[in-house]
Amino acid sequence: MTPAPRDRILDATLTCVARVGLGKTTLDDVAREAGLARATLYRYFPGKQPLISALVAREAARLGADLLEATAACRTLEDAVVELVTTAVASLEAHAALQYVLLVEPEVLLPYLAFRRADDFLREASALVAPALEAFLPSDRVARAAEWLVRVVQSYACSPTAEVDLNDPVSVRVLVTEFVLPGLVPSNMLGVTS
Amino acid sequence: MTSADPLSLRDRVLGAAYTCVTRYGLVKTTIEDVVKESGVSRASIYRQFPGGRDELLHATVAWELARYFTELADAVRDAPDLAHLLEDGLVFARRSVREHEVLQKILETEPERLLLLLTTEAAKTLPFIAAFLHPYLDREAEAGRLRPGVDPDHAADYLARGILSLIGEAGRWDFAEPSQVREVVREELLGGIIAS
Incomplete structure (x- = not known):
């Protein structure tokens, strides 16, 4: 078909x-x-504008669905966050069209990653991530945690460091348990989610 | 002091280039403009910046970024502990980004060009912020306030990333609201670093 x-x-x-x-x-x-x-x-x-807008919307929705699927089998918030980060990074890196634009015409994307329109980007990316966190966090912490995760991934993706490898689940887990998770849920709540 | 002093000559050229950028923008500023503004010859400018106009503009953005973060560092130096330092720093930084006229003007007229420059320079900003934070982390460690197992180097890098992200995009946070600033600093930023 x-x-x-x-x-x-x-x-x-x-x-x-x-x-x-x-x-x-x-x-x-x-x-x-x-x-x-x-x-x-x-x-x-x-026209080209509506075509590209539709393309971005579809690719974003696909990524959101991938993230949801990747975390479906997770038992803990920690596992879900590690899955989220590694799945998102793997999908973005395997996306040939996105990688071409990032490499050859980054000026097209940059305005979305910094300042004015970056707040829109942050909001939309967080909305994409949030559903995958719903099963693991109290509802009033979901959107907030999603936004922080987007910031963290964006930072390590744009400014890599030798200490953290976003492609390596072991490295991501160290980052997540050490710094990220304790910031997402007050310490007395950690470990009680399942 | 003589005009042959390479450091002061460099600063003079960068200061003049910055003035030109505020006046003409990034696209239209030429080496000739900088020659006129600085009183430094074309040949001397090329000796300092062999890559010409592109290198000079990069250096000018880096120079202004360094000035911005030095001002930020001065504004928060006296904070009693890391949490207060971060709260004061974020409030100051958000306000000054919004009030930075040149930045706002260039963002209005030539955002792509500025952002390309800022992205390459941001890579250098992270270590700068991390280095600034390090002594404050050491002090928290001495006071026994760090969570067990936290490496101050890693913590400084993580904090620098969070801060730079929050300076760039406020997102859900209202930095005019002290209770919100307190919350993002003590939970998102310091949750894994300072023992509760």
């Missing part, structure tokens, strides 16, 4: 962005890659 046109178009866009970047990808490229007529593509996405 071939995917619905909308998904086919978004898949084609991913392929194009991974190949030539966000700036150089044109609607013609996408139509050709998807094997659809330009007019058909326009019926689904009337």
Whole structure:
């Protein structure tokens, strides 16, 4: 079964962005890659902006679903946070289109990572992470913990250090148990979640 | 003091470049502008900054960042303990980021360019903040207030990251509200570092 046109178009866009970047990808490229007529593509996405917005939304939703799935089998908050961090990092690193943009045209993404629009980024990324924490934290701590985790991952991803390897579950667990977890839940609550 | 002193010459050029950036922005500032503003010759500027305009602009952003964090350090130096130091520092830093006219102006007009420069320079800011925090962590350790097993080096790096993130984006926190500042400092930042 071939995917619905909308998904086919978004898949084609991913392929194009991974190949030539966000700036150089044109609607013609996408139509050709998807094997659809330009007019058909326009019926689904009337321009590059709505196309890219839809792509970002879909990829974000996929990541959110991956995170939820990755933590589903976890028994403790500690395990869930380690799974969250390693799964998020692995997904982002395996994302060819994202990696192309980060490497070749970072100026497209940077405004989302610092200052003004960074608050939007933080809010949206936290909202993506939060559902995966719901089973492990009191409801009033979930959004707050999600935001802190996004900050931590963003910092180590943007400014790596030899001490912490976000790809290594053992290294992540040390960071999480030593510094992150005690900041997410008051100490008297640690260990009582299951 | 002579104008041949390489340190003061460098500072003069950087100060002039900073003035030019405030006036013309990052894109439009040229070496010629800096020559005029500093009274330092083109040849001397290239001796200091062999990479030319790009290197000079990088150095100018780094210079202003260093000035900003030195001011921040001066503002909080006398805090009685680490928790108060972080609370005072965050409040001061958030306010001065918002009030930094040049930063705001450049963010308005040429955000991509500034952010590229800031990202490369932020890597150098982390060790600066960590080094500043280290003696305060040592003092907490001497007072027996660190959680068992906490390595002050690692703790300084973790705190520096949290602080830089909070300075960049307030997120859910309102830094005009002392109870919130207290909360993020004592829980998120220090929860794993200071024994409760």
